[in-house]
Structures are given as structure tokens and as C-alpha cells.
Amino acid sequence: MKDENASESVVLKIITEELEVEPEELQPSVSLVDDLHADSLALINIVMKIEETFKIDVPDGDWRQLRTIGDIVAYVRRMTIAASAGEAVSSAGE
Numbered sequence: 001m002k003d004e005n006a007s008e009s010v011v012l013k014i015i016t017e018e019l020e021v022e023p024e025e026l027q028p029s030v031s032l033v034d035d036l037h038a039d040s041l042a043l044i045n046i047v048m049k050i051e052e053t054f055k056i057d058v059p060d061g062d063w064r065q066l067r068t069i070g071d072i073v074a075y076v077r078r079m080t081i082a083a084s085a086g087e088a089v090s091s092a093g094e
Helices: 002-019 040-054 069-085
Strands: none
Touching (some): 002 040, 002 069
């Protein structure tokens, strides 16, 4: 549970820094594009920082499905757990 909270905090920090928003704005149901007005460059930068920070690979097909803060946090948790277990996870929907 502690690792999950730590990964959520790091994801939120990446998003707040990239989009220059207040942490209070980042609720699980908040959409990066619709609510926070992130453009494609900002989304790519967020994905690259997540990949670098968590040492995971986020395929194009996956990151295009990640619409909300909750989606991203859940995805990072799932991918980091899989990576630590040595599993390959490649779809945001699975």
C-alpha cells in the first residue's frame, strides 16, 4: 500500500509540474484534456517522464486510452507491479 501511495504521489507531481496546475485540481475523475486542457505535447512529456521515472514502457496504444488522473495512476500501479514481478503487461484495458 505504501508503494502504491508513493507511486500516486510521483504521478501527481509529474502532472502538476508539466501542466502547471495545483495538486488540489488532480482528482481521479479529472480528464487531462477536457478538464486540464493538456495538449498532445504535454501528454507526450507526461508519458516520457512516467516511463523514465518508473522504468516502464508505455506503448502508444496504451497512453492514448489513459484519459483521467485515475486511469494514469491505476496504469502506473499495474505496470510497476508487473515489472517488479517480471511480467509483461502491454494493454491499458487489461
